[in-house]
Amino acid sequence: MKTSKRNKLLSLALAGSFSLFGATNALAAAGDTVSNRATLSYDVGTVNQTVIESGTGAGNSAPGIGAGNDTDFLEDRLINFDVVRGGSTGTVTPGGLLQSVQYTVTNNGNGAQGFLLKGLNNVDGTADPFGGTNDEFDASAVQTFVEDGTTPGSFQSGEDTAAFVATLAAGASVDVYVVSTIPLVDSGANPLVSTNVAVMSLVAQLAIPGSTGIAADAIIADDNGNTSPGGTGFTNGAENVAAGVAATNADDPTTEEVVFNDGVGTQEGTGAADVAQNAQHSDDSSYTIQSAELTVTKASAALWDPINLATSPKSIPGSFVRYTITIANAVGAADADLTTLQDVLAAELDLDADFGDGTAANNPTSAVGASIQITHVDNAVTNFCTAAADADGCDYTGGAGGTIDVDINDIMGAVDAQLSAGESLTITFNVIVQ
Amino acid sequence: MKTQKQKTLFTILIFAFSVFVTMNAYAEDGAIRFSNNAFKQVISKAADGTVQYDYIEPGLVLPDDVILYEIVFENISDQEISNIVINNPIANNSIYRDSSAAGDSTDVTFSVDGESFAVAGALTVKDSSGKSWQAKPEDYKAIRWLYKNVLKPGEKSKVTYKTSIK
Numbered sequence: 001m002k003t004s005k006r007n008k009l010l011s012l013a014l015a016g017s018f019s020l021f022g023a024t025n026a027l028a029a030a031g032d033t034v035s036n037r038a039t040l041s042y043d044v045g046t047v048n049q050t051v052i053e054s055g056t057g058a059g060n061s062a063p064g065i066g067a068g069n070d071t072d073f074l075e076d077r078l079i080n081f082d083v084v085r086g087g088s089t090g091t092v093t094p095g096g097l098l099q100s101v102q103y104t105v106t107n108n109g110n111g112a113q114g115f116l117l118k119g120l121n122n123v124d125g126t127a128d129p130f131g132g133t134n135d136e137f138d139a140s141a142v143q144t145f146v147e148d149g150t151t152p153g154s155f156q157s158g159e160d161t162a163a164f165v166a167t168l169a170a171g172a173s174v175d176v177y178v179v180s181t182i183p184l185v186d187s188g189a190n191p192l193v194s195t196n197v198a199v200m201s202l203v204a205q206l207a208i209p210g211s212t213g214i215a216a217d218a219i220i221a222d223d224n225g226n227t228s229p230g231g232t233g234f235t236n237g238a239e240n241v242a243a244g245v246a247a248t249n250a251d252d253p254t255t256e257e258v259v260f261n262d263g264v265g266t267q268e269g270t271g272a273a274d275v276a277q278n279a280q281h282s283d284d285s286s287y288t289i290q291s292a293e294l295t296v297t298k299a300s301a302a303l304w305d306p307i308n309l310a311t312s313p314k315s316i317p318g319s320f321v322r323y324t325i326t327i328a329n330a331v332g333a334a335d336a337d338l339t340t341l342q343d344v345l346a347a348e349l350d351l352d353a354d355f356g357d358g359t360a361a362n363n364p365t366s367a368v369g370a371s372i373q374i375t376h377v378d379n380a381v382t383n384f385c386t387a388a389a390d391a392d393g394c395d396y397t398g399g400a401g402g403t404i405d406v407d408i409n410d411i412m413g414a415v416d417a418q419l420s421a422g423e424s425l426t427i428t429f430n431v432i433v434q
Numbered sequence: 435m436k437t438q439k440q441k442t443l444f445t446i447l448i449f450a451f452s453v454f455v456t457m458n459a460y461a462e463d464g465a466i467r468f469s470n471n472a473f474k475q476v477i478s479k480a481a482d483g484t485v486q487y488d489y490i491e492p493g494l495v496l497p498d499d500v501i502l503y504e505i506v507f508e509n510i511s512d513q514e515i516s517n518i519v520i521n522n523p524i525a526n527n528s529i530y531r532d533s534s535a536a537g538d539s540t541d542v543t544f545s546v547d548g549e550s551f552a553v554a555g556a557l558t559v560k561d562s563s564g565k566s567w568q569a570k571p572e573d574y575k576a577i578r579w580l581y582k583n584v585l586k587p588g589e590k591s592k593v594t595y596k597t598s599i600k
Contacts, residue, residue, distance in 0.1 A: 029527070034525045036528075038470045038520055038522040039521045040518060040519070042518045043515065043517040045514075052468045054522075055468065057469065060469070061465075061466060061468065061510060068468070073495055075496070075527055075599060076494050110600075251491070251493020
């Protein structure tokens with residue numbers, strides 16, 4: 001009987017206790033009140049007594065559920081976040097617009113935070129974190145944009161438009177892009193060539209959750225005497241963050257204190273070294289120039305003459321000579337979008353309007369009047385065009401010694417006018433020796 | 435041979451005595467003063483390498499900090515108290531630290547569901563596939579101490595345990 005009654009009381013006590021932590025035990029978070037209340041049951045003589053709940057300080061002696069009080073303290077805010085560059089350098093071409101390198105900002109603290117962002121160039125000679133050559137040029141129009149999740153993995157100018165992180169939950173990450181214009185020349189005014197590098201930095205400045213990206217949202221001092229250096233030009237140049245003023249505030253179980261615990265980065269918002277516990281974190285990435293590397297070769301071979309016909313033809317007057325111009329893009333080079341080609345014939349040469357096939361009869365290779373053959377070798381696409389002044393993309397101006405103009409993009413279309421690394425395209429035509 | 439009047443009087447006296455005894459027992463409501471206080475563990479290392487543990491008011495509390503709960507019970511009545519059982523759910527944002535629950539003359543058990551209690555090694559939890567595993571300290575939801583002694587008037591004792599802040 002005694003045991004049964006005690007168990008009943010214990011069950012009652014437990015039911016009350018479990019509703020307490022059941023409501024609040026889901027997630028740790030800064031600002032949460034950590035609450036605890038114990039329950040005690042006992043007997044006097046042989047009689048079970050009403051349970052007593054614990055109280056803080058000297059304690060509680062009033063019996064009954066609800067007569068005690070919680071032992072409370074507040075969980076304070078630990079600031080810990082990092083900026084980590086993506087896995088590879090951003091390959092860019094000289095003069096490229098809106099070129100991006102990717103970073104990830106992760107909130108490792110125990111509360112949601114916002115972040116102001118800033119992209120930075122580094123001085124010439126800064127080491128490429130990806131092991132390329134040292135920094136040789138500066139990007140311009142440097143901006144930062146936050147991945148909006150619509151097309152993750154790469155910067156989309158029409159989608160990723162936020163210049164700051166409004167709120168990042170504890171434990172969450174978001175991709176951020178540093179986006180820039182690539183110049184045509186390096187810091188010494190030399191044309192950019194493949195393997196030239198610009199080392200970039202992304203700086204994230206701690207801000208309140210729900211930030212609107214303004215300087216006033218920045219958190220620039222904690223309760224442990226740590227400060228942020230601030231810096232100009234956050235939120236795409238719009239916001240200048242003041243440096244914090246150190247303050248050490250006494251611990252208070254009822255007040256949520258803030259403690260910076262971010263690590264060492266590479267470059268802070270003022271351009272100096274990014275030290276630990278300064279409410280900023282940063283990392284380097286880089287742009288590497290990758291330009292097209294085209295070679296153009298022109299070969300000729302006697303094709304047909306009026307005496308030997310197709311057999312061992314010689315370049316005698318009246319003979320046909322075939323010219324093959326080969327445009328090749330080097331292995332490892334950037335894509336090249338071919339546009340136009342012009343060739344001025346020697347005065348002793350005139351264009352074979354029908355592009356003879358070199359057989360004994362020297363019949364037109366394609367159709368009568370189809371003078372020039374263009375082939376994307378790797379795509380195995382061949383088109384012909386005429387020498388006439390029409391809209392087909394090819395023209396031949398003049399008689400002997402005339403000028404051939406070929407609009408490759410017009411004739412082949414954008415896909416087959418593009419040479420990726422290692423690909424080639426040929427332009428072939430015949431001339432008649434005068 | 436008792437008369438009917440004597441029988442009735444005797445019955446009334448017996449009833450009155452039982453009521454007195456019962457009232458006397460329940461008159462000890464509030465016989466225990468029961469406190470629960472939290473302290474943050476601070477570790478310092480002296481020049482000679484000696485490590486010192488101090489326990490201070492939990493002013494600045496951050497993830498991974500260690501909190502000591504000290505639960506004191508004192509007999510403030512003039513009668514002996516027995517069968518003392520203390521139940522304490524693990525606080526929110528907190529993880530029980532293994533082997534930290536202590537108390538003189540107590541048996542300590544734990545619960546992973548708030549209903550059944552057992553010694554640490556006997557508790558199991560199930561994963562999402564229904565497979566059972568031995569419970570880990572972070573699975574504990576509540577602690578129970580059974581005080582095996584009688585607490586005499588004026589005596590007090592305590593139990594303690596530690597948590598880590600998530």
